[in-house]
Amino acid sequence: WGRRLLETLFDALRARGVPGVHLGASDENQRAIAFYEHLGMTRAATHPGVVHLTLPL
Numbered sequence: 001w002g003r004r005l006l007e008t009l010f011d012a013l014r015a016r017g018v019p020g021v022h023l024g025a026s027d028e029n030q031r032a033i034a035f036y037e038h039l040g041m042t043r044a045a046t047h048p049g050v051v052h053l054t055l056p057l
Helices: 004-017 030-038
Strands: 022-028 040-045 051-057
Touching: 004 030, 022 030, 030 040, 030 051
Parallel strands: none
Antiparallel strands: 022 051, 040 051
16 A cells, blocks of 8 residues: 555656655664665665655656
8 A cells, every 4th residue: 555655646746746755764664765765766865863765756
């Protein structure tokens, strides 16, 4: 369900002309980070305790 939900969100944002999506995840939540990367997101920056990911739309 998570993948379908985010892909639907990304499609809706693209349709509205949004240039990209950015989010932060706890660096301890490796499963979430792997999930976001599987969706095509890339690591944009890392700060203590947080990994920032981005996806150009």
